[in-house]
Amino acid sequence: MCTKGIHVVFFVSSCFRGPVMIMEPLLTKYVREPNCFTLDFYLKHEGYEGLKKALALTPDQVVEMVKASGLRGRGGAGFPTGMKWQFVDKRSPNPRYIACNADESEPGTFKDHLLMERNPHLLIEGCAIACHAIGARVAYVYIRGEFFHVQRVLERAIDEAYRAGFLGRNVFGSGFDCDVYIHRGAGAYEAGEETALLESLEGKRAQPRNKPPFPAVIGLYNCPTAVNNVETLANVPLILRNGAEWFAALGPEKNGGPKLFCISGHVKRPGVYEASMTMTLRELIEGCAGGVREGRTLKAVIPGGSSVPMLMPDQLDAQASFDGVQKAGSLLGSAGLIVLDDTACMVWLAENLLHFYRHESCGKCTPCREGTDWLHKILRRIERGEGHMRDLDLLSSISGSIGGKTLCAFGDAAITPVLTTLKHFRHEYEAHIREGRCTLPASWRARHAAGAR
Amino acid sequence: MSFHPKMAYDASFHKSGRTLTEAGEPFAYTPENTARFESIVVRYPADRRRSAVLPALYLVQYQQGHVTANAMRYVADLLGITAADVEDVVSYYTMFHTKPVGTFVINVCRTLPCALNGAERVTEEICGKLGIKPGETDPSGTFTVVEVECLGACDRAPVVMVNDAWHECLSPEDASKLLDDLRARGEAALSGCHHVVESRRL
Ligand SMILES: Cc1cc2nc3c(=O)[nH]c(=O)nc-3n(C[C@H](O)[C@H](O)[C@H](O)COP(=O)(O)O)c2cc1C
Ligand code: SF4
Ligand code: FES
Numbered sequence: 001m002c003t004k005g006i007h008v009v010f011f012v013s014s015c016f017r018g019p020v021m022i023m024e025p026l027l028t029k030y031v032r033e034p035n036c037f038t039l040d041f042y043l044k045h046e047g048y049e050g051l052k053k054a055l056a057l058t059p060d061q062v063v064e065m066v067k068a069s070g071l072r073g074r075g076g077a078g079f080p081t082g083m084k085w086q087f088v089d090k091r092s093p094n095p096r097y098i099a100c101n102a103d104e105s106e107p108g109t110f111k112d113h114l115l116m117e118r119n120p121h122l123l124i125e126g127c128a129i130a131c132h133a134i135g136a137r138v139a140y141v142y143i144r145g146e147f148f149h150v151q152r153v154l155e156r157a158i159d160e161a162y163r164a165g166f167l168g169r170n171v172f173g174s175g176f177d178c179d180v181y182i183h184r185g186a187g188a189y190e191a192g193e194e195t196a197l198l199e200s201l202e203g204k205r206a207q208p209r210n211k212p213p214f215p216a217v218i219g220l221y222n223c224p225t226a227v228n229n230v231e232t233l234a235n236v237p238l239i240l241r242n243g244a245e246w247f248a249a250l251g252p253e254k255n256g257g258p259k260l261f262c263i264s265g266h267v268k269r270p271g272v273y274e275a276s277m278t279m280t281l282r283e284l285i286e287g288c289a290g291g292v293r294e295g296r297t298l299k300a301v302i303p304g305g306s307s308v309p310m311l312m313p314d315q316l317d318a319q320a321s322f323d324g325v326q327k328a329g330s331l332l333g334s335a336g337l338i339v340l341d342d343t344a345c346m347v348w349l350a351e352n353l354l355h356f357y358r359h360e361s362c363g364k365c366t367p368c369r370e371g372t373d374w375l376h377k378i379l380r381r382i383e384r385g386e387g388h389m390r391d392l393d394l395l396s397s398i399s400g401s402i403g404g405k406t407l408c409a410f411g412d413a414a415i416t417p418v419l420t421t422l423k424h425f426r427h428e429y430e431a432h433i434r435e436g437r438c439t440l441p442a443s444w445r446a447r448h449a450a451g452a453r
Numbered sequence: 454m455s456f457h458p459k460m461a462y463d464a465s466f467h468k469s470g471r472t473l474t475e476a477g478e479p480f481a482y483t484p485e486n487t488a489r490f491e492s493i494v495v496r497y498p499a500d501r502r503r504s505a506v507l508p509a510l511y512l513v514q515y516q517q518g519h520v521t522a523n524a525m526r527y528v529a530d531l532l533g534i535t536a537a538d539v540e541d542v543v544s545y546y547t548m549f550h551t552k553p554v555g556t557f558v559i560n561v562c563r564t565l566p567c568a569l570n571g572a573e574r575v576t577e578e579i580c581g582k583l584g585i586k587p588g589e590t591d592p593s594g595t596f597t598v599v600e601v602e603c604l605g606a607c608d609r610a611p612v613v614m615v616n617d618a619w620h621e622c623l624s625p626e627d628a629s630k631l632l633d634d635l636r637a638r639g640e641a642a643l644s645g646c647h648h649v650v651e652s653r654r655l
Contacts (some may be wrong), residue, residue, distance in 0.1 A: 073497075107603040139637045146560075146604050148617040174481045181496040186507050186546035189602065203532070204502035205545040221501055262608065264566040270608035306565060336607070340565055352565050354575045356602050362545075369458065394459065436530075 006132040016288060023250065026258045027234055027276040031118035037153055042121040054129045055174040062133040062162050066236065068244035070256030074111075074307070075101050075192075075229030076333050078322040081236075085226055087216040088134045094223040098130045098139035099201065099215075102230045103185055103192035105144055106305035107356060108336030112230035113262035114272045116143070117150045119234070120157035122178055126233030128167060128241060133177045133432030134226055138179045141230075145186040190359035193408050196362065207364040208408040231260055251277040254300050255321040259335060263289040266296065266341040277321035281311070281328075284320055285339055296341040300424065304333025306353050307413030308422040343444040346425040347432050350417045352378040357414035358411040368411040371402040375418055381427060385436035392429055395422060456536040475522035476569035482527075487511045490531065502532045506542050510549055519550040548602070555590045557635055560614040563600045566607035571625070574610045576600060578625035582632055595636065 028044065030036040037207045039047070054062050061434050063115040067082025076395045078430045088096060100123070106111040116123055127139040143151050158180055158193060161167045169177050183201055189197050191206035198220045200206040209407025235257050248256040255277040266281075268290030275284065281303060292298050308331040311318070318328035324330040342351070354376040375398055381387050399415035406412070422429065431439040482490060490505070490512055494550075497504035509531060513524045525539040532539075543549045561576045574586060579598055583591040590597040604612045609621035613628065620631060634642035 027496075104605045105603060108607055109603075110607055112606050113605050144605065146601075146614060149619060179496075183496075184507060184511065186510070187548035187601075188546055200507070201504060202501065203506040203534075203542065204538075204540060221498060264607035264610065265569050270566075272608065286460075298631055338569075338607075340569070344569065349565065352563075352568050359602055359622075373459070383578050395460075398457055 003314065006336075011221065013330050018150065020026075021256065023274075023276045026238055027115060027119065027122065027231070027260060027325050028272065028274045031114060034293070036118050037120055037157060038430045039121060039157065039164060040118075041051045044271050046241055047121055048125055048326070050240035051128050051132075051166065052172055053173050053240045054132050055176055059133050059135055062129065062240070062400070065244045066239055070244075070249040070251070071232065071239065072267065074227055074231035074259070074321055074334070075194075076106070077309075078332065080382075081228065081232055084228070085130070085134050086215065089217045089224040090135065090227050092224050094221075096136040097220045097223055097225040098127055098134065098136050099194075099197060099220060099225055099227045100127055100139060100141040100230060100233055101192060101197055101227055102143040102147070102192065103140050103189075103197060104147075104230070104334075104338055105189040105192055105360075106307065107307045107353070108262060108264050108302065108335045108338040108346070109263075109334040110262050111272050111335070113147060113218070115152060115230055115234050115260070116147070117153050119447055121161065122237060122386055123154070124157055124161050124167070126236040128171065129179050130226065130228060130233055132176055133250075134224075136180065137177050140201055141180060141182045142191065142201060143182055143184055144191070147182075147186050151182055151184060157197045158182070160449065163304075184332065188362070188432070189356075190362040190408075191408060193410065196408070197227060198225065205362070208364045210407065210412075251320050252324070255323060259320070261288075261320065262334075262336045264336065265339040266292050266344070267339045268293060275320070277324070279320050280317050281320050281325070282316040285337065287317065289337075289339070292339065292341040296343065299340045299344055300339065300340045300346075302338040303335075304331045305336040306338065306356065307331075307409075307416055308333045309416055310424060312424060333439050343440065345438050346380065346428045346443075347383050347423040348438065349434045350421045351376065353377050353384045353417040354414070357410070357417075361410065361414070365407045365411070367402045368406045368414060368430050371411075372414050373397055373414070374398055379418070382432050385432065385438075387429075387433040389430070389433055391433070477521075477523065480513070480517070480521060480524040480527045482512060483516060486516055503534050506532060506539060507546070510539070514549060518526060519553050521551075545646070553590075553594075555595050555624075556639075557595060557615050558597045558599060560599050560601040560604070561587075561603045562602070562610070562614075563613045564603035564607075566603070567610040567612055570610035572611040574625045575613065575623055575628045578628050579632065582629055596632070614642055 035041045060328050063082055063085045071081045072078045073081055102112055104447055167178055167180055171446060172176055185191050188206045191200045193208050195209040196206040201220055215225040215227050217224060250257050258274050259277050261273045274290045298313045300312055301323050302310050311328055311330050313329050318324045324334045358372040358376040361368050361372045378391050378395055383390055395418055399418050402411045402415050489510055493508045494502055494505045508522055509528045513520050520543050526536045529536040529539045559579060561572060563572055580586060583596055585591050587598050587600045604614055606612050606621055610622050613620045613623045
């Protein structure tokens, strides 16, 4: 039966070329231990020490510490977490909230899944520290509906934490009250967008709000709210336990701390890898994930979940940090590396991803709602071999009518697969149109509906 | 004018044929579900009961398999909102069914990383075996097959979710066997698959 595709978490010490920073995993160190998700296990490994230290500090001191650590949001945008907390309106008479973004639906991303399933107390501790830092009493964990098995692990962990007094009234006798509640989503990619998440928490459709005002000023129930990704919050206890300088030194400048990389697609060992952001993309793909399968060559890599531009094999020596990948012409996003070998047809790929975006568009603004449907229809036509050369200009033109003209970043994300494949692989589109079919060998297309039977 | 000069103004994709009028028994929670609902709704501020609409709808769906118009009205009354508000939510989120579905809803992930690893052949195998197309329920009412977008476990592609249980690294042969198992043993065939995959490596 299957031997591939299991979460293999490597101790990234093997260097592929040249010396790389050797780092012990911090977030995922114990994920392969049988009882790693229990409170007992967690308490034996510095569990809730960070919260204890945080409660001995003032909220402002905690925020300063997180700022100094260089922690940047792991949900996609890479915004400094300490700054986000600082922006939370402290003068507002309303209560404040933490909303933990556990909606993880970006194709190619599965790190929060692993963290919550195998190390749930780390997230709970992070939520409690974040509540202390911004002066909130309640944190809602918005988990995607499909992660029901993960939710059960998390629920059990929360019960344990309440019973042990790490949540609830008067935590550690400090007078700090904190509740963590799970809110289950119901299948909507767009619920991952921070303001759409808040709408969904309020019991409405997951459709984004106009920004500004940002959630830090007017968020959940019109109260100041900080929306943070699971991995972001999971890093916070580490900062409190070991100090901001220690955390900052784990990665390159302004990219502090450990990072989880999700590697999927055409690699020998897909999985979640924890590494410092001083690594290069090539080291991750070839060193950690084993590179592409025997006899195949690397064609392209999507480095940050399906929404970011592709990188070609000669661009992979870029540092796998937020700034490094941006310098190379793409974005680190959610650090979901989708690796493609030479069997991948780029027209098919764009069609597949636009099916996703067409399906997940929330429908609030016209360019995205109608445009993604259009793009998908045209791509499907080309993929079927019924395209015309003029369709290629139409694709760019429609993309131009979406990009920068939508309410949320989804619009820009949706056109990226089209523009990036057109930019690097225009010849594949042209060949499809000229020949009226895919020009890759038929045996490579075994995954295609037509080729399988 | 539409947003693009070459675009005809038709939005057929977004039309819905459902109405909120329905004959038949009014819906009500079982006492257990009422208790569950009461324990959930207190997590939100007292003047924000609407926040509990998703959990309330999940309880409906677990109780009767799908969400009927009568149930939407019941939930609306519970939360103090209009039935239209509830329908707005139900029609948006993909995990709520508004029509009866099979005992087992087989959700096959079709997004890129899974597709690169042969998800389409898994769908074909399942659909071929049941003689239906994605989105349909087999004549015995046991299985409904749905193609879904990324489930968030792409390293274990292809991923299939049956009701709430996950089956990962599922080859077409495994999928075929899973159908047989589900027919023979019912829900027992679902247990622990997720962890089985992991323990093979642990
Ligand atoms: C269309 C869209 C989908 C998103 N999906 C997610 C998601 O699934 N998970 C997530 O953590 N952030 C997601 N984000 C990013 C969030 O909007 C937000 O930036 C993030 O939760 C902030 O947390 P961070 O500062 O900890 O990264 C998404 C953004 C957009 C525009
Ligand atoms: S860009 Fe798309 S997903 Fe974002 S608000 Fe507009 S329609 Fe919704
Ligand atoms: S693509 Fe199938 S789980 Fe992500």
